[in-house]
């Protein structure tokens with residue numbers, strides 16, 4: 788059995804959003820196109836409390852792009868984004884939600900970030916996604932969404948480490964690229980870890 792994990796297809800990661808990923812909105816049509824080929828489709832949702840420690844505004848003297856020590860972990864500073872119950876945290880309205888079976892929120896603990904859809908960054912707390920997939924006999928997971936160099940990468944690498952056969956739909960992802968080239972580097976890092984890199988056109992073909 789295979790599942791599709793749609794990572795953080797949220798307004799704040801699309802053009803006009805608080806942490807806009809260039810051309811992030813182009814992933815929505817691709818998600819809608821591949822979804823019918825999966826029996827299980829889940830989405831992850833970055834869902835931060837206003838006091839979240841990954842926000843530069845909550846760490847006086849820092850600005851977005853800085854990296855500081857938070858709870859013993861090297862943490863990048865971001866503009867405030869995906870704040871719980873705000874429009875920016877909503878899943879993009881263009882996504883066909885009829886096919887989405889479940890939603891997994893992450894980044895809810897103010898002291899820890901959670902790029903991965905499976906665990907917080909310190910691996911202290913699971914989101915429940917791994918157990919959910921295992922209960923449904925899922926062996927292969929397909930991952931796409933936002934952003935290639937953060938949440939897609941961490942989700943795919945955790946899935947691989949958990950023992951799933953992992954496929955990243957490359958054209959269904961867009962990168963933040965704090966540094967130019969981060970997107971391609973993330974793809975290569977995933978490939979080196981044994982993640983299959985595929986194109987959406989090959990799904991269901």
Ligand code: VGL
Pocket residue numbers: 795800833865902933934935936937938939
């Ligand atoms: C993400 C930065 C901060 C992502 C989430 O979804 O890739 N990136 N929070």
Ligand code: ZN
Pocket residue numbers: 833835841868869894
């Ligand atoms: Zn976040």
